[in-house]
Amino acid sequence: MSKKGLIGAFAVVLLLGMTSMGYAADESAAAAGMWVFFGIAISCGFAIGIAALGTGLAMGYAINGALQGTARNPEAGGKIMTTMIIGLALIESLCIYALVICFIMVFKIPDLAPMLDGILKAMGS
Amino acid sequence: MEWENISEYLKTFNWLILLLLSLISFCVMNERFTLGIILGGMMSIANFRLLQKNIRKGFLFNKVINGNVLKINRAGIIFKFYLRLTVLGILIYFLITRQVVNPIGLTIGLSIIVMSIICLGINLIRKRSSGEAV
Numbered sequence: 043m044s045k046k047g048l049i050g051a052f053a054v055v056l057l058l059g060m061t062s063m064g065y066a067a068d069e070s071a072a073a074a075g076m077w078v079f080f081g082i083a084i085s086c087g088f089a090i091g092i093a094a095l096g097t098g099l100a101m102g103y104a105i106n107g108a109l110q111g112t113a114r115n116p117e118a119g120g121k122i123m124t125t126m127i128i129g130l131a132l133i134e135s136l137c138i139y140a141l142v143i144c145f146i147m148v149f150k151i152p153d154l155a156p157m158l159d160g161i162l163k164a165m166g167s
Numbered sequence: 168m169e170w171e172n173i174s175e176y177l178k179t180f181n182w183l184i185l186l187l188l189s190l191i192s193f194c195v196m197n198e199r200f201t202l203g204i205i206l207g208g209m210m211s212i213a214n215f216r217l218l219q220k221n222i223r224k225g226f227l228f229n230k231v232i233n234g235n236v237l238k239i240n241r242a243g244i245i246f247k248f249y250l251r252l253t254v255l256g257i258l259i260y261f262l263i264t265r266q267v268v269n270p271i272g273l274t275i276g277l278s279i280i281v282m283s284i285i286c287l288g289i290n291l292i293r294k295r296s297s298g299e300a301v
Contacts, residue, residue: 112226119226123222123223123226124173124174126222127174127218127219127222127223128173128177128284128287130218130222131215131218131280131281131284132280132281132284134214134218135211135277135278135280135281138211138214138255138259138277139274139277139278141256141259142259142263142270142273142274142277145259145260145263145264145270146263146270149263149264
Protein backbone atom coordinates (compact mmCIF):
# COMPACT_ATOMS: atom_id res chain seq x y z
CA MET A 43 0.00 0.00 0.00
CA SER A 44 1.29 3.46 -0.86
CA LYS A 45 1.91 6.18 1.69
CA LYS A 46 -1.14 8.04 0.40
CA GLY A 47 -3.33 5.00 1.01
CA LEU A 48 -2.06 4.61 4.57
CA ILE A 49 -2.56 8.31 5.29
CA GLY A 50 -6.08 8.03 3.84
CA ALA A 51 -6.89 5.05 6.09
CA PHE A 52 -5.63 6.93 9.16
CA ALA A 53 -7.67 9.98 8.14
CA VAL A 54 -10.83 7.85 7.90
CA VAL A 55 -10.22 6.39 11.37
CA LEU A 56 -9.58 9.87 12.82
CA LEU A 57 -12.68 11.27 11.12
CA LEU A 58 -14.85 8.48 12.49
CA GLY A 59 -13.41 9.01 15.96
CA MET A 60 -14.02 12.75 15.77
CA THR A 61 -17.55 12.22 14.44
CA SER A 62 -18.30 9.90 17.33
CA MET A 63 -16.98 12.53 19.75
CA GLY A 64 -19.06 15.23 18.07
CA TYR A 65 -22.23 13.19 18.31
CA ALA A 66 -21.38 12.35 21.90
CA ALA A 67 -21.52 16.04 22.77
CA ASP A 68 -24.96 16.51 21.23
CA GLU A 69 -26.99 13.40 21.86
CA SER A 70 -28.19 11.81 25.06
CA ALA A 71 -25.86 9.70 27.18
CA ALA A 72 -27.02 6.44 25.65
CA ALA A 73 -26.62 7.66 22.10
CA ALA A 74 -23.18 9.05 22.96
CA GLY A 75 -22.23 5.66 24.35
CA MET A 76 -23.39 4.08 21.13
CA TRP A 77 -21.09 6.30 19.07
CA VAL A 78 -18.15 5.60 21.35
CA PHE A 79 -18.72 1.87 20.97
CA PHE A 80 -19.08 2.34 17.23
CA GLY A 81 -15.70 4.10 17.24
CA ILE A 82 -14.14 1.26 19.27
CA ALA A 83 -15.50 -1.39 16.89
CA ILE A 84 -14.27 0.44 13.78
CA SER A 85 -10.85 1.23 15.26
CA CYS A 86 -10.36 -2.40 16.39
CA GLY A 87 -11.05 -3.60 12.87
CA PHE A 88 -8.59 -1.14 11.40
CA ALA A 89 -6.00 -1.82 14.13
CA ILE A 90 -5.79 -5.57 13.56
CA GLY A 91 -5.93 -5.06 9.79
CA ILE A 92 -3.02 -2.61 9.79
CA ALA A 93 -1.06 -4.80 12.24
CA ALA A 94 -1.56 -7.87 10.04
CA LEU A 95 -0.57 -5.88 6.94
CA GLY A 96 2.63 -4.65 8.60
CA THR A 97 3.46 -8.12 9.91
CA GLY A 98 2.86 -9.69 6.53
CA LEU A 99 5.06 -7.17 4.73
CA ALA A 100 7.84 -7.47 7.32
CA MET A 101 7.79 -11.28 7.27
CA GLY A 102 7.82 -11.24 3.48
CA TYR A 103 10.87 -8.97 3.40
CA ALA A 104 12.66 -11.06 6.04
CA ILE A 105 12.06 -14.35 4.24
CA ASN A 106 12.96 -12.79 0.89
CA GLY A 107 16.29 -11.57 2.30
CA ALA A 108 17.02 -14.90 3.96
CA LEU A 109 16.29 -16.89 0.79
CA GLN A 110 18.47 -14.60 -1.32
CA GLY A 111 21.28 -14.83 1.24
CA THR A 112 21.07 -18.62 1.40
CA ALA A 113 20.99 -18.90 -2.40
CA ARG A 114 24.12 -16.76 -2.75
CA ASN A 115 25.99 -18.38 0.12
CA PRO A 116 24.59 -21.82 0.98
CA GLU A 117 27.27 -22.42 3.67
CA ALA A 118 25.83 -19.56 5.72
CA GLY A 119 22.31 -21.06 5.54
CA GLY A 120 22.26 -22.20 9.20
CA LYS A 121 23.25 -18.80 10.56
CA ILE A 122 20.84 -17.00 8.25
CA MET A 123 17.97 -19.28 9.25
CA THR A 124 18.60 -18.84 12.99
CA THR A 125 18.67 -15.07 12.62
CA MET A 126 15.58 -15.13 10.42
CA ILE A 127 13.62 -17.22 12.94
CA ILE A 128 14.54 -14.79 15.72
CA GLY A 129 13.44 -11.89 13.52
CA LEU A 130 10.19 -13.62 12.61
CA ALA A 131 9.41 -14.21 16.30
CA LEU A 132 9.96 -10.49 17.00
CA ILE A 133 7.76 -9.46 14.07
CA GLU A 134 5.00 -11.90 14.94
CA SER A 135 4.89 -10.74 18.55
CA LEU A 136 3.82 -7.27 17.34
CA CYS A 137 0.75 -8.71 15.67
CA ILE A 138 -0.04 -10.73 18.80
CA TYR A 139 0.09 -7.53 20.89
CA ALA A 140 -2.33 -5.88 18.45
CA LEU A 141 -4.64 -8.90 18.75
CA VAL A 142 -4.59 -8.74 22.56
CA ILE A 143 -5.31 -4.99 22.55
CA CYS A 144 -8.16 -5.49 20.07
CA PHE A 145 -9.68 -8.23 22.22
CA ILE A 146 -9.42 -6.02 25.31
CA MET A 147 -11.10 -3.11 23.49
CA VAL A 148 -13.79 -5.17 21.76
CA PHE A 149 -14.93 -6.72 25.01
CA LYS A 150 -15.46 -3.26 26.47
CA ILE A 151 -18.47 -3.06 24.13
CA PRO A 152 -21.54 -4.26 26.04
CA ASP A 153 -24.55 -6.08 24.65
CA LEU A 154 -26.11 -3.31 22.58
CA ALA A 155 -29.63 -4.74 22.17
CA PRO A 156 -31.07 -3.31 25.46
CA MET A 157 -29.38 0.03 24.77
CA LEU A 158 -30.88 0.18 21.27
CA ASP A 159 -34.32 -0.58 22.71
CA GLY A 160 -33.91 2.30 25.17
CA ILE A 161 -32.93 4.72 22.42
CA LEU A 162 -35.84 3.64 20.20
CA LYS A 163 -38.27 4.04 23.09
CA ALA A 164 -36.83 7.49 23.89
CA MET A 165 -37.20 8.47 20.23
CA GLY A 166 -40.77 7.13 20.14
CA SER A 167 -41.84 9.08 23.21
CA MET B 168 29.08 -17.66 22.10
CA GLU B 169 28.79 -20.09 19.22
CA TRP B 170 26.24 -18.99 16.65
CA GLU B 171 24.72 -22.50 16.52
CA ASN B 172 24.09 -22.39 20.27
CA ILE B 173 21.92 -19.29 20.05
CA SER B 174 18.65 -21.22 19.82
CA GLU B 175 19.67 -23.32 22.85
CA TYR B 176 20.59 -20.14 24.73
CA LEU B 177 17.21 -18.64 23.84
CA LYS B 178 15.36 -21.76 25.00
CA THR B 179 17.06 -21.63 28.41
CA PHE B 180 16.75 -17.88 28.74
CA ASN B 181 13.00 -17.93 27.93
CA TRP B 182 12.32 -20.26 30.86
CA LEU B 183 14.59 -18.27 33.17
CA ILE B 184 12.82 -14.99 32.38
CA LEU B 185 9.42 -16.68 32.78
CA LEU B 186 10.46 -18.03 36.20
CA LEU B 187 11.84 -14.67 37.30
CA LEU B 188 8.79 -12.69 36.17
CA SER B 189 6.37 -15.20 37.71
CA LEU B 190 8.21 -15.04 41.04
CA ILE B 191 8.23 -11.23 41.06
CA SER B 192 4.55 -11.14 40.08
CA PHE B 193 3.68 -13.76 42.73
CA CYS B 194 5.29 -11.60 45.41
CA VAL B 195 4.01 -8.21 44.24
CA MET B 196 0.81 -8.66 42.19
CA ASN B 197 -2.42 -10.66 42.48
CA GLU B 198 -3.13 -14.24 41.32
CA ARG B 199 -4.78 -13.31 38.01
CA PHE B 200 -1.79 -11.21 37.03
CA THR B 201 0.64 -14.04 37.88
CA LEU B 202 -1.51 -16.55 36.00
CA GLY B 203 -1.51 -14.16 33.02
CA ILE B 204 2.28 -14.03 33.00
CA ILE B 205 2.63 -17.81 33.34
CA LEU B 206 0.05 -18.69 30.67
CA GLY B 207 1.20 -15.92 28.32
CA GLY B 208 4.82 -16.97 28.73
CA MET B 209 4.09 -20.63 28.12
CA MET B 210 2.01 -19.77 25.05
CA SER B 211 4.73 -17.56 23.60
CA ILE B 212 7.46 -20.14 24.26
CA ALA B 213 5.38 -22.90 22.65
CA ASN B 214 4.59 -20.57 19.74
CA PHE B 215 8.29 -19.83 19.23
CA ARG B 216 9.27 -23.50 19.35
CA LEU B 217 6.58 -24.43 16.83
CA LEU B 218 7.53 -21.51 14.56
CA GLN B 219 11.17 -22.62 14.65
CA LYS B 220 10.28 -26.23 13.87
CA ASN B 221 7.91 -25.24 11.09
CA ILE B 222 10.31 -22.81 9.39
CA ARG B 223 13.23 -25.25 9.59
CA LYS B 224 11.10 -27.93 7.97
CA GLY B 225 9.91 -25.50 5.32
CA PHE B 226 13.43 -24.52 4.35
CA LEU B 227 14.66 -28.12 3.99
CA PHE B 228 15.19 -29.45 0.52
CA ASN B 229 14.00 -32.90 -0.51
CA LYS B 230 16.17 -35.48 1.23
CA VAL B 231 17.48 -38.64 -0.36
CA ILE B 232 17.45 -41.56 2.10
CA ASN B 233 18.58 -45.00 0.83
CA GLY B 234 17.99 -43.91 -2.75
CA ASN B 235 14.42 -42.80 -2.04
CA VAL B 236 13.59 -39.11 -2.36
CA LEU B 237 11.79 -37.97 0.76
CA LYS B 238 9.52 -35.16 -0.39
CA ILE B 239 8.59 -32.41 2.03
CA ASN B 240 4.89 -31.62 2.31
CA ARG B 241 4.84 -27.83 1.76
CA ALA B 242 1.03 -27.59 1.99
CA GLY B 243 1.18 -29.28 5.40
CA ILE B 244 3.75 -26.76 6.59
CA ILE B 245 1.57 -23.81 5.52
CA PHE B 246 -1.47 -25.45 7.12
CA LYS B 247 0.46 -25.93 10.39
CA PHE B 248 1.61 -22.29 10.27
CA TYR B 249 -1.97 -21.01 10.12
CA LEU B 250 -3.22 -23.65 12.57
CA ARG B 251 -0.66 -22.42 15.13
CA LEU B 252 -1.82 -18.82 14.72
CA THR B 253 -5.50 -19.81 14.93
CA VAL B 254 -5.00 -21.86 18.09
CA LEU B 255 -3.04 -19.00 19.67
CA GLY B 256 -5.80 -16.52 18.77
CA ILE B 257 -8.53 -18.79 20.16
CA LEU B 258 -6.59 -19.32 23.41
CA ILE B 259 -6.05 -15.58 23.88
CA TYR B 260 -9.75 -14.99 23.11
CA PHE B 261 -10.90 -17.43 25.78
CA LEU B 262 -8.41 -16.20 28.37
CA ILE B 263 -9.54 -12.58 27.91
CA THR B 264 -13.30 -13.12 27.51
CA ARG B 265 -13.62 -15.53 30.44
CA GLN B 266 -11.50 -13.12 32.52
CA VAL B 267 -9.25 -15.99 33.61
CA VAL B 268 -6.17 -13.77 33.50
CA ASN B 269 -5.28 -10.10 33.73
CA PRO B 270 -4.79 -8.79 30.15
CA ILE B 271 -1.73 -6.72 31.16
CA GLY B 272 -0.15 -9.80 32.74
CA LEU B 273 -0.95 -11.80 29.63
CA THR B 274 0.72 -9.15 27.45
CA ILE B 275 3.82 -9.20 29.66
CA GLY B 276 3.85 -13.00 29.45
CA LEU B 277 3.59 -12.86 25.67
CA SER B 278 6.59 -10.49 25.63
CA ILE B 279 8.94 -13.05 27.18
CA ILE B 280 10.40 -14.05 23.81
CA VAL B 281 11.00 -10.39 22.93
CA MET B 282 12.71 -9.79 26.29
CA SER B 283 14.85 -12.86 25.82
CA ILE B 284 15.90 -11.77 22.31
CA ILE B 285 16.75 -8.29 23.61
CA CYS B 286 18.88 -9.87 26.35
CA LEU B 287 20.61 -12.01 23.71
CA GLY B 288 21.33 -8.90 21.64
CA ILE B 289 22.76 -7.05 24.65
CA ASN B 290 24.89 -10.07 25.51
CA LEU B 291 26.24 -10.30 21.95
CA ILE B 292 27.06 -6.57 21.87
CA ARG B 293 28.76 -6.81 25.27
CA LYS B 294 30.87 -9.76 24.12
CA ARG B 295 31.77 -8.05 20.87
CA SER B 296 32.81 -4.84 22.64
CA SER B 297 34.96 -6.81 25.12
CA GLY B 298 36.77 -8.47 22.18
CA GLU B 299 35.39 -11.99 22.73
CA ALA B 300 34.70 -14.15 19.66
CA VAL B 301 30.98 -14.09 18.75
